[in-house]
Amino acid sequence: xxxxxxxxxxxxxxxxxxxxxxxxxxxxxxxxxxLYIFDLLPIIISIxxxxxxxxxxxxxxxxxxxxxSIFSGxxxxxxxxxxxxxxxxxxxxxxxxxxxxxNFKIRYLNFSKQLIAQISYSILIALMIILLAFLTKIELSSxxxxxxxxxxxxxxxxxxxxxKLLYFILYILLIRFLIVFVIILSSMxxxxxxxxxxxxIK
Amino acid sequence: xxxxELKLSIYDFHIRRTNKIVIDEPIGGKKKKKxxxxxxxxxEEFFNENFKxxxxxxxxxxxELFSSFAxxxxxxxxxxxxxxxxxTRAFLPLEIKKASPRNLxxxxxxxGITGIDRSIKASKKxxxxxxxxxxxxxxxxxxxxxxxxxPFDSNNGILMIQSYTDETILGVFKQHIIDFFESLNINFxxxxxxxxxxxxxxxxxxxxxxxxxxxxxxxxxxRSRFNPIFYDTEDMSFELKLSKLSLxxxxxxxxxxxxxxxYIGADLSDLEMNxxxxxxxxxxxxxxxxxxxxxxxxxxxxxxxxxxxDNSLKIENEDYPDFEKIHEFCSGLLKEIQIEINYSxxxx
Numbered sequence: 001x002x003x004x005x006x007x008x009x010x011x012x013x014x015x016x017x018x019x020x021x022x023x024x025x026x027x028x029x030x031x032x033x034x035l036y037i038f039d040l041l042p043i044i045i046s047i048x049x050x051x052x053x054x055x056x057x058x059x060x061x062x063x064x065x066x067x068x069s070i071f072s073g074x075x076x077x078x079x080x081x082x083x084x085x086x087x088x089x090x091x092x093x094x095x096x097x098x099x100x101x102x103n104f105k106i107r108y109l110n111f112s113k114q115l116i117a118q119i120s121y122s123i124l125i126a127l128m129i130i131l132l133a134f135l136t137k138i139e140l141s142s143x144x145x146x147x148x149x150x151x152x153x154x155x156x157x158x159x160x161x162x163x164k165l166l167y168f169i170l171y172i173l174l175i176r177f178l179i180v181f182v183i184i185l186s187s188m189x190x191x192x193x194x195x196x197x198x199x200x201i202k
Numbered sequence: 203x204x205x206x207e208l209k210l211s212i213y214d215f216h217i218r219r220t221n222k223i224v225i226d227e228p229i230g231g232k233k234k235k236k237x238x239x240x241x242x243x244x245x246e247e248f249f250n251e252n253f254k255x256x257x258x259x260x261x262x263x264x265x266e267l268f269s270s271f272a273x274x275x276x277x278x279x280x281x282x283x284x285x286x287x288x289x290t291r292a293f294l295p296l297e298i299k300k301a302s303p304r305n306l307x308x309x310x311x312x313x314g315i316t317g318i319d320r321s322i323k324a325s326k327k328x329x330x331x332x333x334x335x336x337x338x339x340x341x342x343x344x345x346x347x348x349x350x351x352x353p354f355d356s357n358n359g360i361l362m363i364q365s366y367t368d369e370t371i372l373g374v375f376k377q378h379i380i381d382f383f384e385s386l387n388i389n390f391x392x393x394x395x396x397x398x399x400x401x402x403x404x405x406x407x408x409x410x411x412x413x414x415x416x417x418x419x420x421x422x423x424x425r426s427r428f429n430p431i432f433y434d435t436e437d438m439s440f441e442l443k444l445s446k447l448s449l450x451x452x453x454x455x456x457x458x459x460x461x462x463x464x465y466i467g468a469d470l471s472d473l474e475m476n477x478x479x480x481x482x483x484x485x486x487x488x489x490x491x492x493x494x495x496x497x498x499x500x501x502x503x504x505x506x507x508x509x510x511x512d513n514s515l516k517i518e519n520e521d522y523p524d525f526e527k528i529h530e531f532c533s534g535l536l537k538e539i540q541i542e543i544n545y546s547x548x549x550x
Binding site: 022024025109114 | 264302303304305353354355540544545546547548549550
C-alpha cells in the first residue's frame with residue numbers, strides 16, 4: 001500500500017497543470033511565469049522573512065493550523081463536486097459527434113483533471129504546513145541524555161539552524177498554498193459560471 | 203499506371219467581415235468605394251447570417267446551414283464553368299457533400315485548361331488517326347477533390363485541393379472561393395499550410411539538387427556595369443543557379459546562414475546581391491522516389507514542400523483520385539491538422 005502512494009504523482013501533475021493549457025498544450029509563457037511566481041518568488045520571500053527573524057507566535061500558529069484544517073476539509077468535498085460534474089459532462093456528451101462538442105468535452109475533462117490535481121496538491125501542502133508548524137514548536141533539549149561535548153555543540157548549532165530551516169520551508173509552502181488557492185478559486189469561478197451560463201471554459 | 207502523381211495543397215484561412223465605405227477623394231471630391239475589414243467572425247455567425255433556410259427561422263439547425271452553404275456555392279456557378287481572369291483555366295462542381303458534425307463541405311469538381319483551340323492527336327502515328335478539335339470554349343477536364351473545413355466555434359478554416367503532377371485548378375478555385383465569400387461581404391484570407399509531418403519528411407528524405415538566387419529590377423548603373431548593352435533593359439532580372447547539388451536539407455538549413463549572417467559569401471555587390479533580403483532564393487529538391495518540387499525561401503522563411511499523395515488513393519488502373527479513399531485520407535489528415543493548429547485539444 002505504502003509503495004503505491006501517488007504523492008509524487010500529485011505534486012508532478014499539479015506542477016504540470018500550472019503551465020499546461022486545458023488544450024493539453026505546454027505554454028512556454030506560463031512555464032516562465034510558473035518558474036518566477038511559483039518556484040522562485042516563495043523562496044525569495046521566505047529567505048527575506050527568515051533572515052529578518054520572522055517567526056510565527058503561538059496564537060498565529062494556532063490560527064494557521066485551524067484555518068488550514070478547515071480549508072483542507074472543504075477541499076476534500078470540492079474534489080467530489082468536481083468529479084461529479086466531470087462525470088455529468090462525460091455522460092452528457094457521450095453521443096456527441098460534433099467537433100466542437102467533442103472538443104468541449106475533452107477540454108472540460110482536462111480542466112477537471114487539472115483542478116483535481118491542484119486541489120489534491122493544496123491538501124497535501126496544507127498537511128505539510130500543519131506538520132511543520134507543529135515541528136517548529138517542539139523544544140529540542142539535551143537534558144535527558146548526556147551527549148559528548150562535541151555533540152552538545154552540534155546540538156546547540158542545530159537548535160539555531162533547524163527552526164530557521166523549518167520556517168524557511170513552512171513559508172515557501174504557505175506562499176505556494178496561497179498561489180494554488182487563488183488558482184483553484186479562479187478555476188471554480190469559471191466552472192460555476194459555465195454551469196450558469198452554459199458557456200465554454202476559457 | 204502512369205507517371206502522374208496526385209498532389210495536395212492545403213491552405214489555412216481566416217474570415218473577416220468586409221465593410222464597404224464610401225469615402226471622398228481628397229482631390230476632385232469624387233466618391234470612392236473602399237473595403238475595410240472589421241474583426242474576424244466565427245463561422246457560426248457567418249453561417250447564421252448568410253445560410254439560414256428562411257429568414258425567420260428561430261431554431262438553428264447546423265445540418266441545414268451546411269446544406270444551404272453547399273447549395274449556394276453550387277448555384278454560384280449558374281451551371282457554367284468558372285474561368286480564371288485570363289480565361290485559360292475553368293472548373294465546375296461535379297458533386298458537393300457536407301458533413302455538418304465535422305464542419306465539412308467537400309466533393310469533386312472537374313476542371314482544366316481552356317481558352318485556346320487545340321487539336322487532339324494520338325501520340326503514336328498521329329497522321330494515321332482521326333484529328334479531333336478542342337475549341338477555345340471547350341474545357342479539357344480532370345476530376346479534382348476539394349475539402350473545406352469551417353468550424354462553428356472558430357474563425358480559422360482549412361481548405362484542401364488536390365492536383366496532379368502538372369495539372370491544377372488551384373488558382374481558379376481559390377479565386378472563385380474568394381469571390382464567393384466576397385459576395386457575402388466576407389473577406390477570405392489564406393496562406394499555404396504544410397503539416398509538420400510533411401515538413402519533417404521533407405527534411406529527412408529529400409536531397410536539395412538545385413538552388414536559384416534571383417535578383418529582379420537591377421538599377422541602370424548595375425546593368426551598365428555588367429554590360430552597357432543592358433543599360434535600357436529595365437525589367438532585366440538576374441539568376442544565379444547552383445546545380446548538380448546533393449545536399450541534405452537538414453544540414454543545409456542548419457548551416458545555410460554563415461557566421462557573418464550572410465547566405466552568400468562571395469562578393470556580389472556588383473549585382474546588388476550583397477544583402478540577404480535583396481534577392482529571392484528558390485530551393486529545388488528531389489525526394490527518394492525522384493519526385494521533384496521546389497520551395498521559395500521568402501523573407502518570412504517557411505518550408506512548404508509539395509505533398510504527394512500515395513498511389514493507393516487513385517482509382518484502380520487510372521490516375522484519377524478515388525473519391526472515398528481520398529476523402530478518408532484528407533479527413534484523417536484534417537484531424538491531425540486540427541491538433542496542430544490547436545483547434546482540437548490533447549487529452550491530458
